[in-house]
Amino acid sequence: MPPRKLELLSLYERIKASKHKLFAIAQEEEHQPLRAWYIVQVDIEETNEELAKSIGQYHCRWHIPKPPNSNPTTSITTWKFWPLVKEFTSDGTYGDTKYVSPNKVERYLHQNYTRYAWYQKEINLAEDGIEGPFEFDKGLLIPNKIWEAIRRIAAKRQIDITDIQSRGRRK
Numbered sequence: 001m002p003p004r005k006l007e008l009l010s011l012y013e014r015i016k017a018s019k020h021k022l023f024a025i026a027q028e029e030e031h032q033p034l035r036a037w038y039i040v041q042v043d044i045e046e047t048n049e050e051l052a053k054s055i056g057q058y059h060c061r062w063h064i065p066k067p068p069n070s071n072p073t074t075s076i077t078t079w080k081f082w083p084l085v086k087e088f089t090s091d092g093t094y095g096d097t098k099y100v101s102p103n104k105v106e107r108y109l110h111q112n113y114t115r116y117a118w119y120q121k122e123i124n125l126a127e128d129g130i131e132g133p134f135e136f137d138k139g140l141l142i143p144n145k146i147w148e149a150i151r152r153i154a155a156k157r158q159i160d161i162t163d164i165q166s167r168g169r170r171k
Contacts (some may be wrong), residue, residue, distance in 0.1 A: 011056060018132075023040050023134070034159060035159045043060065046120075057124045059121075059122055061118050086098070147164060
């Protein structure tokens with residue numbers, strides 16, 4: 001079996017075995033010179049197993065940093081990450097972001113299925129993955145080793161980590 005195929009099969013098995021199935025990824029954004037980093041969670045039930053094993057493509061749900069109410073100027077590396085829940089607009093696009101606790105997100109979306117959705121799409125983790133799969137630390141925090149991996153890889157992969165280096169809200 002070719003090495004690439006073995007890597008993709010290994011990735012699939014590691015994701016299946018992971019509890020939270022989280023990844024740090026980097027993606028290009030329109031009109032931006034650097035790639036942006038994100039935290040996503042693989043939805044293995046929505047993932048096409050054949051595409052995952054053959055090219056590394058997975059169905060992923062986005063998580064966003066939730067600023068603490070008490071001090072939103074602390075480093076983003078100390079913030080909890082919650083599901084990225086977006087409002088539907090009348091023109092069929094996404095609108096405002098709604099902070100919904102991970103413990104309540106499924107019920108909230110079920111009750112509001114015509115107004116809100118958890119932002120999700122297909123991602124090639126073999127190409128865009130920085131680190132993963134990994135688990136949340138206690139309190140829905142991203143482990144320090146993941147922040148270190150993002151910082152270490154940023155220059156090589158042209159990833160904007162300004163918000164990791166500074167304090168306060170993400171742009």
